[in-house]
Amino acid sequence: MSEAQETRQIILDTAERMFGDLCDKQLLDAAEQGEFAAPLWEQIAANGFHHLGAAASGTSAADLYAFLMTCGRHAVPLPLAETLLVNNWREPDNGLYSIGIVDGDEVVDVPWGRRAEAVIAVNPATGAVCAIDTPEVVRQSVNMAGEPRDVVRLTSDAVPLEVADDPFAQLALTRANLMAGGVQALLELGITFASEREQFGRQISKFQAIQHSLAIIASEAAAARRAADAAVDALGDERFVVEVAASKARIGEAVTVAAEQVHQIHGAMGFTHEHRLHHFSRRTWAWRDEFGNEFFWQQRLGAHLANLGADKVWSFMATRG
Amino acid sequence: MLQFDRVSLDSDTETLRAQVREFLEDNESHFTTPNSDFGTGHDPEFSRKLGERGWIGMTWPKRYGGGERTFFERYVVTEETLAAGAPVSAHWIADRQSGPLLLRFGTEAQRETYLPQITAGEAYFSIGMSEPDTGSDLASVRTTAIKEGDQYRINGTKIWTTDAHRNHFIICLVRTDPSATRHDGLSQIIVDLKNDGVDVRPIANMAGGEDFNEVVFDDVMVPADRIVGEPGNGWTQVTSELAYERSGPERFLSAFRVFVELVRACGPDPAAHEAAAIGRIAAHLMTMRRMSISVAGMLQGGKDVAVEAALVKELGNNFEKVLPEIARLAAPESAIKGRFRETFEETMLLSPSFTLRGGTREILRGVIARGLGLR
Numbered sequence: 265m266s267e268a269q270e271t272r273q274i275i276l277d278t279a280e281r282m283f284g285d286l287c288d289k290q291l292l293d294a295a296e297q298g299e300f301a302a303p304l305w306e307q308i309a310a311n312g313f314h315h316l317g318a319a320a321s322g323t324s325a326a327d328l329y330a331f332l333m334t335c336g337r338h339a340v341p342l343p344l345a346e347t348l349l350v351n352n353w354r355e356p357d358n359g360l361y362s363i364g365i366v367d368g369d370e371v372v373d374v375p376w377g378r379r380a381e382a383v384i385a386v387n388p389a390t391g392a393v394c395a396i397d398t399p400e401v402v403r404q405s406v407n408m409a410g411e412p413r414d415v416v417r418l419t420s421d422a423v424p425l426e427v428a429d430d431p432f433a434q435l436a437l438t439r440a441n442l443m444a445g446g447v448q449a450l451l452e453l454g455i456t457f458a459s460e461r462e463q464f465g466r467q468i469s470k471f472q473a474i475q476h477s478l479a480i481i482a483s484e485a486a487a488a489r490r491a492a493d494a495a496v497d498a499l500g501d502e503r504f505v506v507e508v509a510a511s512k513a514r515i516g517e518a519v520t521v522a523a524e525q526v527h528q529i530h531g532a533m534g535f536t537h538e539h540r541l542h543h544f545s546r547r548t549w550a551w552r553d554e555f556g557n558e559f560f561w562q563q564r565l566g567a568h569l570a571n572l573g574a575d576k577v578w579s580f581m582a583t584r585g
Numbered sequence: 586m587l588q589f590d591r592v593s594l595d596s597d598t599e600t601l602r603a604q605v606r607e608f609l610e611d612n613e614s615h616f617t618t619p620n621s622d623f624g625t626g627h628d629p630e631f632s633r634k635l636g637e638r639g640w641i642g643m644t645w646p647k648r649y650g651g652g653e654r655t656f657f658e659r660y661v662v663t664e665e666t667l668a669a670g671a672p673v674s675a676h677w678i679a680d681r682q683s684g685p686l687l688l689r690f691g692t693e694a695q696r697e698t699y700l701p702q703i704t705a706g707e708a709y710f711s712i713g714m715s716e717p718d719t720g721s722d723l724a725s726v727r728t729t730a731i732k733e734g735d736q737y738r739i740n741g742t743k744i745w746t747t748d749a750h751r752n753h754f755i756i757c758l759v760r761t762d763p764s765a766t767r768h769d770g771l772s773q774i775i776v777d778l779k780n781d782g783v784d785v786r787p788i789a790n791m792a793g794g795e796d797f798n799e800v801v802f803d804d805v806m807v808p809a810d811r812i813v814g815e816p817g818n819g820w821t822q823v824t825s826e827l828a829y830e831r832s833g834p835e836r837f838l839s840a841f842r843v844f845v846e847l848v849r850a851c852g853p854d855p856a857a858h859e860a861a862a863i864g865r866i867a868a869h870l871m872t873m874r875r876m877s878i879s880v881a882g883m884l885q886g887g888k889d890v891a892v893e894a895a896l897v898k899e900l901g902n903n904f905e906k907v908l909p910e911i912a913r914l915a916a917p918e919s920a921i922k923g924r925f926r927e928t929f930e931e932t933m934l935l936s937p938s939f940t941l942r943g944g945t946r947e948i949l950r951g952v953i954a955r956g957l958g959l960r
């Protein structure tokens with residue numbers, strides 16, 4: 265293993281342990297009631313994970329996204345994707361930050377805007393980015409997973425910011441990685457449940473229909489992960505945006521298939537609030553639509569290919585990877 | 586958990602890719618109807634030309650005519666020829682699985698005899714696994730090969746044997762010890778389709794082609810040294826052969842030309858739903874290609890890829906069937922006549938075979954489930 269790979273492994277192992285200990289059903293339920301997971305956030309900051317990918321941290325952007333995949337696998341109820349990007353887009357600091365989308369004189373879909381010490385506004389149409397240092401929450405709102413998605417006022421004193429790779433695509437890439445981790449969790453939950461639940465005198469995992477369903481989920485999980493990694497590897501490349509397009513579009517489809525199958529495997533138990541499955545299915549469903557859904561990114565990628573023309577399609581596909 | 590590492594074709598392969606593209610352009614006259622299905626387009630002259638360039642048996646040792654090149658280089662040649670719609674089926678099976686099988690399990694004499702002919706693009710092989718009563722349950726084969734002195738007497742019927750009427754040899758899975766049960770007593774044996782007195786009867790398929798056959802063995806006598814490797818080792822050998830059969834680019838590119846024609850039909854300024862259809866197909870293909878290259882990386886590293894290969898085939902074959910459906914609904918009206926229609930219809934008619942040949946979807950899901958520890 266190279267040194268960079270070792271660093272990544274240490275980060276992921278540590279994160280895995282931390283989330284395994286702290287990020288349980290109780291915490292997820294509390295977060296959904298609006299309670300901020302302060303102890304978890306403090307642990308993350310104590311490990312320096314909120315600075316992953318920032319130049320001075322000795323870690324790479326690839327580490328940042330690998331960490332987010334682990335966050336997705338544990339449904340970590342904090343605006344980590346946003347805080348990490350903010351710390352990569354400007355001088356890293358120790359606050360909790362968030363990012364939203366410009367809509368008129370408001371910034372919408374701001375994860376945990378109510379707790380953010382600064383909010384960065386991205387205008388997807390122009391690519392312009394600016395920082396709001398004393399954010400004022402206009403309305404509180406949540407996505408279908410109960411994750412805070414607030415509305416913040418876009419103030420005239422917002423400070424413009426230069427971001428290297430397309431900022432909207434970077435945001436989409438955070439969701440691609442969270443989803444890839446989420447689909448992995450769906451697979452693991454499905455395997456566990458199918459091995460524990462018995463009907464007709466045997467574990468339901470012994471039924472071929474259930475095995476096939478899990479094989480389908482496993483295939484989607486593997487595809488999601490490979491697609492997420494490929495887009496991360498394109499950071500800094502001229503193809504970054506189209507690679508993110510392929511990634512976010514493909515992984516969105518993986519969520520659709522995996523979530524449907526895994527709920528079927530869980531029977532009525534998976535439809536309860538008590539079981540933790542919904543923390544993963546609702547999140548992955550919601551993330552499909554954040555920062556461009558499948559249709560949005562398919563169009564971007566399709567328009568790019570149409571513009572290249574039929575006889576260039578193959579060489580586009582066979583470049584990179 | 587199943588993992589597909591970040592593997593990319595190293596930059597050394599780019600020169601090779603350019604050479605292959607140039608070669609394909611020069612040989613476009615061989616592409617009567619460009620079709621990226623590896624099972625259509627049997628053209629010995631084209632295969633010999635590829636052989637001359639050293640592009641068959643690329644990873645094999647030089648002493649058998651191979652190129653001692655990497656699995657990545659082989660990957661480049663296979664994907665480039667398929668994507669262009671080149672006629673590759675004559676040498677395909679020999680290059681992909683018969684050669685590697687002989688290399689791994691065959692006797693030294695067999696390697697010396699067959700491998701150089703294969704790499705020259707001159708010897709073509711068929712797969713003799715399926716029988717009238719043996720499909721997915723491969724261990725139930727009944728064809729017998731009974732030793733008599735220094736010969737084997739073969740009796741039985743193989744079916745669905747692709748290109749048996751065009752190829753030179755068939756490697757059959759046979760029962761050499763009829764008293765043994767199931768997996769025991771199985772062997773693989775090479776039969777000369779032109780000279781050993783085998784009866785080959787083509788079977789028309791629903792797409793209008795005559796590519797597969799019924800192959801009847803009625804007291805066919807072959808020399809004892811045609812047994813591949815050890816008698817009785819057939820089951821181990823045949824399962825290792827299947828892993829080679831499953832992970833390559835032919836498992837997701839069969840419908841690729843439909844995609845190309847869709848892009849052509851939609852033109853440079855597509856409507857939103859047209860662009861989305863193009864992007865959706867591209868997103869799937871890009872991801873599967875990378876997964877398939879990850880498997881090439883595992884092969885290069887000498888790893889067992891049985892489960893990963895099944896997973897790539899499962900995703901790839903299912904999508905090969907979905908691709909024409911997406912394209913059909915998205916294609917503009919102007920495409921109803923012309924190249925799109927032609928390519929679409931040809932592929933649509935072949936599509937039922939995509940999730941059957943090389944192991945059905947249901948069997949592959951079983952392999953993946955075993956990999957997940959469920960059985």
Ligand SMILES: Cc1cc2nc3c(=O)[nH]c(=O)nc-3n(C[C@H](O)[C@H](O)[C@H](O)COP(=O)(O)OP(=O)(O)OC[C@H]3O[C@@H](n4cnc5c(N)ncnc54)[C@H](O)[C@@H]3O)c2cc1C
Binds near residue numbers: 719946
């Ligand atoms: C175009 C084409 C080319 C081919 N070329 C060759 C060749 O060159 N050489 C060769 O040997 N064979 C060849 N085959 C045969 C191919 O390998 C078989 O079709 C395949 O193994 C399935 O066998 P079968 O068709 O008899 O279907 P069956 O095994 O009878 O299966 C019928 C259906 O039942 C399902 N099924 C079977 N068992 C199970 C199970 N345990 N659980 C759940 N479902 C099950 C199958 O998935 C399938 O859906 C070719 C097939 C095609 C279509």
